[in-house]
Amino acid sequence: MELLGSLLLAAFPLALQTPSNESQPAPWLVIPQPKSLAYMDGEFCPQEGLAVRFDARVQWEAEFLAERLREFTGFPVPTVREELRILYPQEIHLEVLDSESNPTQYQLLAHPERIHVAAPGTAGVWSGIQTLLQVWPTEPQACLRACLVTDEPRFAWRGLHLDVGRHWFAKDDILSLLDWMAVHKLNVFHWHLTEDQGWRLEIKKYPKLTSVGAYRASTPPYGDRRGSDGERYGGFYTQAEVREIVRYAAQRHITVVPEIDMPGHMAAAIAAYPELGNDDIPDYDPQVQTHWGVKPYTLSPKEETFAWIDDVFEEVCDLFPSTYVHVGGDEAPKGQWKQSAFAQSVMQREHLHNEDELQAYFLGRVSKLLEKRGRKMLGWDEIREGGLAPGATVMVWRGWNHAVAAAQAGHDVIMAPTSHTYFDYYQADPKTELTRGDEYECIGGFLPLEKVYAFEPIPKELLGSEAAQRILGCQGQLWTEYVKTWDKLEYLAWPRVCALAEVAWTQPTKRDWNSFQQRLRPMLARLQAAGVRTFDPFAEPEPAVPAGQD
Ligand code: ACM
Numbered sequence: 001m002e003l004l005g006s007l008l009l010a011a012f013p014l015a016l017q018t019p020s021n022e023s024q025p026a027p028w029l030v031i032p033q034p035k036s037l038a039y040m041d042g043e044f045c046p047q048e049g050l051a052v053r054f055d056a057r058v059q060w061e062a063e064f065l066a067e068r069l070r071e072f073t074g075f076p077v078p079t080v081r082e083e084l085r086i087l088y089p090q091e092i093h094l095e096v097l098d099s100e101s102n103p104t105q106y107q108l109l110a111h112p113e114r115i116h117v118a119a120p121g122t123a124g125v126w127s128g129i130q131t132l133l134q135v136w137p138t139e140p141q142a143c144l145r146a147c148l149v150t151d152e153p154r155f156a157w158r159g160l161h162l163d164v165g166r167h168w169f170a171k172d173d174i175l176s177l178l179d180w181m182a183v184h185k186l187n188v189f190h191w192h193l194t195e196d197q198g199w200r201l202e203i204k205k206y207p208k209l210t211s212v213g214a215y216r217a218s219t220p221p222y223g224d225r226r227g228s229d230g231e232r233y234g235g236f237y238t239q240a241e242v243r244e245i246v247r248y249a250a251q252r253h254i255t256v257v258p259e260i261d262m263p264g265h266m267a268a269a270i271a272a273y274p275e276l277g278n279d280d281i282p283d284y285d286p287q288v289q290t291h292w293g294v295k296p297y298t299l300s301p302k303e304e305t306f307a308w309i310d311d312v313f314e315e316v317c318d319l320f321p322s323t324y325v326h327v328g329g330d331e332a333p334k335g336q337w338k339q340s341a342f343a344q345s346v347m348q349r350e351h352l353h354n355e356d357e358l359q360a361y362f363l364g365r366v367s368k369l370l371e372k373r374g375r376k377m378l379g380w381d382e383i384r385e386g387g388l389a390p391g392a393t394v395m396v397w398r399g400w401n402h403a404v405a406a407a408q409a410g411h412d413v414i415m416a417p418t419s420h421t422y423f424d425y426y427q428a429d430p431k432t433e434l435t436r437g438d439e440y441e442c443i444g445g446f447l448p449l450e451k452v453y454a455f456e457p458i459p460k461e462l463l464g465s466e467a468a469q470r471i472l473g474c475q476g477q478l479w480t481e482y483v484k485t486w487d488k489l490e491y492l493a494w495p496r497v498c499a500l501a502e503v504a505w506t507q508p509t510k511r512d513w514n515s516f517q518q519r520l521r522p523m524l525a526r527l528q529a530a531g532v533r534t535f536d537p538f539a540e541p542e543p544a545v546p547a548g549q550d
Helices: 002-011 056-073 122-135 171-183 239-251 267-272 303-319 335-339 341-349 355-371 400-408 430-435 449-453 466-470 486-493 496-505 513-529
Strands: 036-044 050-054 079-081 090-096 106-110 115-119 144-151 157-163 188-192 255-262 324-328 376-380 393-396 413-415 444-446 471-478
Touching: 050 056, 056 079, 056 090, 056 122, 090 122, 106 122, 115 122, 122 144, 122 171, 157 171, 157 496, 171 188, 171 239, 171 486, 188 471, 239 255, 239 303, 255 303, 303 324, 303 355, 324 355, 335 341, 335 355, 341 355, 355 376, 393 400, 400 413, 400 466, 449 496, 449 513, 466 471, 471 486, 471 496, 486 496, 496 513
Parallel strands: 050 079, 050 090, 090 115, 157 188, 157 471, 188 255, 255 324, 324 376, 376 393, 393 413, 413 471
Antiparallel strands: 036 144, 106 115, 106 144
């Protein structure tokens, strides 16, 4: 960052000549809070004739910025290649520095005469654009306070997960989520594509995965977990739609990490292709599941199953350029493997002592199928049970102890604990929420905004140790058993995702709950103005209305 600072200051020697810390109107209210923000005298007042000058490597980003500025200002806002000698009265210069520094750093200088975003990589320029757009004056004739921002992320993995297995959501809704992730400098979209209740990814070689596996006979209504609405439900994403989503995300510097959950959470696939399951057990009758919870159906450790996984990965790896492929591994009950003579014969053949070791054997084989394609295996923390393939990355959702043990054993770790990152938990007191109607039902729990904000992803046992470097970052989880509509999803996501973004990006010394609340008000207003439904953490709790009176 020293390098960046000296470059920009050399280019604009006047900018910091009279730094002022006096309080002035219109502070820069940014989420996530940047590493350093230094106000200066003066203001940048956007005028007609404003142009975006860009390095060819950030042409798309420049067009994106110019388009937003056209919306804000009503001016034409042309874009111009860096090297062209056309000068405009006002310029925003997007510069990619020839530097070996961390490409996710950036510096943003808003000088009274011009704006300059400089970064050693395109990702940094993109982050600088996001900061600028958050503070851009929206009132006509308004100006932007002069300021120098020097910024970089705390964690490389800043994620948001979405379960489309329990409920399917439209492509355009997913694109809008990606837009808001980008605003918050989140860079990983973990797409949970397969579940007991629905397989949502078109696989050309196995059409029944979607023609059969994407549809279930019914769904529990809100407020009646054992009930059935009796309506066939389903949907899936075609490969063309997936490619569009992956491309849209990549343009916004977001990697889409697909999850194909195995060997459990596979009932829909097994319903489509029953030979993939433990078909030598009594009462074998795989169906796409119609109720939530952990289900007994697991993949059988047959060679045919591994060949099927290999084929599925062939298409998955073609669709998703992500280094990581998430293989789930969570909540796989071992009952069917205990019952299956075939599964037991594999245990004997491989000298395995128990079904946990069989799962480790299974995932070890799966890991090799990814390795041969140059990909890395990622899974929920259960993948450690029975022994874990070296090089696998662990996504911790249960206790901190799993993170400590995995990191100390040399595995990379992503923190996704239920305690701070499960956004399917109630955001307000469940009693108050439920008086508003059954549609406010959540899976359970209570995770208010302040608790998300207080999340510290590095377990205290690792602080100061080498192993702390193993914590790649963190992510929020959007599980959707109790999310039938996109507006409910938004209500659960926002503004908890804002808090998670600050946890993932901002240095802990710069985190401040009071400041965050102040910065959250304009962000909430922005979300709401764009039609996003948010929970309002500033609203007075509504008085409980007895059922039947509203
Ligand atoms: C999980 O919540 N089963 C990862």
